[in-house]
Amino acid sequence: MTPELVTAAEARLDGVVRRTPLLSSPFLDEIAGRRVLVKPECLQHTGSFKFRGAWSALSALEPETRGRGVIAYSSGNHAQGVALAARRHGVPAVIVMPKDAPRLKIENTRALGAEVVLYDRANFDSREEIGGRLAAERGLTLVKPYDxxxxxxGQASAGLEIAAQAAEEGIEAADVLVCCGGGGFSAGIAVALEMRAPGLRVRTVEPEDYDDTARSLASGRRERNAAEAGGLCDAILTPSPGELTFPVLRRLAGPGLVVTDEEAMRAMALAATRLKLVAEPGGAVALAAALFHADEIEGDAVIATISGGNADPGILARVLERFG
Known part of the structure; x- marks a missing residue:
């Protein structure tokens, strides 16, 4: 990762992605005991930050290569980002998705024009093998979700926005909490902050039992999760940090944070009632850490991402009934 790569992507994304705001609420500040600013990527195209990376990757391809089509594997948010980017470029997209992904994400991906191929991750079907085979058979270009x-x-563009918006708010030093799966969002933001706001530090946030990045940052080597499915926070369940993302995070990120599923659900409810935002469980873990792990965070202010808002309607209803 180089500053030149980030600024080139920034130029290609200009006028295409939404510049999401930084939001605040005195109610959240009171819970956290400090100023809380929220970066709501749930307001991004397709409901998550993933559109940034998808557009960056597709727009960087040679037209002839892009025209043959693209393939991606994803539990849902990267799927929708790639599907929309492909649709806007007028090229085919094939998306390999776990069959236990939220139905809304599967339906939305199909509605955006992509062909969806389902696999069973509970039985350890390899999405990489499936994607590689289809790419070879059809001449498609693989767009990985984070590596x-x-x-x-492309994900770094959110970090460039955070750097500018924090400066507008008079914040020169703060932890920036980022919902973390494979680490593409976290690594991109970390590189962007190093470029334009070195006083801001990325902290990855994961759900308990799927805290491979936190454990990897503590040990200095890439750790793996015992399971890859079954958790509430489906959008950020990955086997281990990425080969490309982990060296960036090891160099630039602070210690990882880990939250419980109940804390994630409480954060979902607070996002809805106090910020009027829909957050999916995996997209709410950074806000959960900001609100309920204050003793693990430094500074008078904290910035937290909401990485996605593609919540299963049934889960959202249960969360609001219980915590709203």
Missing amino acids: DPQVIA
Whole structure:
């Protein structure tokens, strides 16, 4: 990852992605005991930050290569980002998705024009093998969900926005909490902050039992999760940090944070009632850490991402009934 790669992606994304705001609420400040600013990527195209990386990757391809089509594997948010980016470029997209992904995400991906191929991750079907085979058979270009330089550079655009918005708010030093799966969002933001706001530090946030990045940052080597499915926070369940993303995070990120599923659900409810935002469980873990792990965070202010808002309606209803 280089500053040149990030600034080139920034130029290609200009006028295409939404510049999401930084939001605040005195109610959240009171819970956290400090100023809380929220970066709501649930308001991004397709409801998550993933559109940034997808557009960056597709727009960087040679037209002839892009025209043959793209393939991606995803539990849902990267799927929708790639599907929309492909649709806007007028090229085919094939998306390999776990069959236990939220139905809304599968339906939305199909509605955006992509062909969806389902696999069973509970039985350890390999999405990488399926994607590789289809790519070879059809001449498609694989767009990885996080271990792709152009994808990471696209996600960095959110970090460039955070740097500018924090400066507007008079914040020069703060932890920036980022919902973390494979680490593309976290690594991209970390590189962007190093470029334009070195006083801001990325902290990855994961759900308990799927805290491979936190454990990897503590040990200095890439750790793996015992399971890859079954958790509430489906959008950020990955086997281990990425080969490309982890070296960036090891160099630039602070210690990882880990929250419980109940804390994630409480954060979902607070996002809805106090910020009027829909957050999916995996997209709410950073806000949960900001609100309920204050003793693990430094500074008078904290910035937290909401990485996605593609919540299953049934889960959202249960969360609001219980915590709203």
